[in-house]
Amino acid sequence: MTAESAFIASLRAIATHPAARDLADDCAVLQVGAETLIITHDAMAEGVHFLPGQDPADVAWKLVASNLSDLAAKGARPLGVLLGYQLSEDDARFAEGLRAVLSHYDVPLLGGDTIAANGAQVLGLTALGLATHRPVPSRSGARPGDTLWLTGPIGAAMLGLEALQEDPAAIAEASLAYRRPQALLAEGQQLAPLVTAMMDISDGLLLDAMRMAAASDVTLAIERAAVPIAVPEPRRDQALRWGDDYQLLFTLPAGVHPPCQAQQIGMVQQAGLHPLVLDGTAPTGRLGYEHG
Incomplete structure (x- = not known):
């Protein structure tokens, strides 16, 4: 801890x-x-x-x-x-x-x-x-059989920070995702009436998915290759653990499709030995950013 x-x-x-x-x-x-x-x-x-x-x-x-x-x-x-x-x-x-x-x-x-x-x-x-909708979405409503979704690619903020570190005066598009992230307010309002659980990705997809799973008392099963990324493929694992992307992670009842752009990245399962599995295996090491 x-x-x-x-x-x-x-x-x-x-x-x-x-x-x-x-x-x-x-x-x-x-x-x-x-x-x-x-x-x-x-x-x-x-x-x-x-x-x-x-x-x-x-x-x-x-x-x-x-x-x-x-x-x-x-x-x-x-x-x-x-x-x-x-x-x-x-x-x-x-x-x-x-x-x-x-x-x-x-x-x-x-x-x-x-x-x-x-x-x-x-x-x-x-x-x-x-x-704008009640009940207000929480992290704790995901249910076995729900589908797991992400509104967009992750990893862009990681590349943005690296660009800024290389050139502290950088104002180019390369660093924009880190410098000026976007809050997906319209998407959140569209999704609120439909989702069973929802949160934003601020500390890393794997860590935040773990938090959602723990709050909902379920296991989230993520398909690694299904996660949209904004980085070269060899850096996929880094992107899964990087924060600051502010995409929305949410669950929907089976058969329900999101009204905004999103990618299904996994499923909600009955609570098992691990709250989070990646391609069927519990991920190891640092899952995201935590203070202390």
């Missing part, structure tokens, strides 16, 4: 409100009168989630898009964001990027907080959304 997973496990005794979903999901789901509010918060640290010296406008974009991706996995319509910002050497450039990404998604900035501190920059964002 990593330090991150151990700490989250210790918080479950505190997070007893039903909206917290036992901390087994990416968002809180809060019933407010006749509406369902979707709330998520993600943080990013310099040197971990973005490169030192990276364009602050790109950092702002990624901070917003990664949070909106959590809303997308709930089929939510964004209402606004709250920013937690540590002042840096180029705050104006960050503000430019923030304005651009919020305009792109037509999402308002509602407030937040700013601080000054020493050391690597740490940023946080809270995104608020409104459910």
Whole structure:
């Protein structure tokens, strides 16, 4: 168990409100009168989630898009964001990027907080959304016999980071997937009425699929060759373990087909010895990115 997973496990005794979903999901789901509010918060640290010296406008974009991706996995319509910002050497450039990404998604900035501190920059964002369908999709609804799907190829962010590391000033298409990921809000809203489970891929396909399987108490059987990738074939295994792609991973009842572009990558089986199998065998080694 990593330090991150151990700490989250210790918080479950505190997070007893039903909206917290036992901390087994990416968002809180809060019933407010006749509406369902979707709330998520993600943080990013310099040197971990973005490169030192990276364009602050790109950092702002990624901070917003990664949070909106959590809303997308709930089929939510964004209402606004709250920013937690540590002042840096180029705050104006960050503000430019923030304005651009919020305009792109037509999402308002509602407030937040700013601080000054020493050391690597740490940023946080809270995104608020409104459910477009109830029940709101979760990680825990996958059932044996369901089909397993992915909205698009993975691995593009890995190539993007490598391009940026080779040339810190790179603004070419090669680094775009890492610098400015896309939140699949429209696809999430289309899928929400149909899926039995859904989440976004932020920490690696295999690790996030493992989390879905554990939350649903099933085994997810993935066909390695069926997974769409954006990298050369020899790097397929790396792509399966890489994060930052923000595709949607979801399950559908047998015979139901998605209303948006997606690729079937496997099946949901009765819970077995391993929650995740890849071509019939439990994958070994690091499955994705975890802190600690």
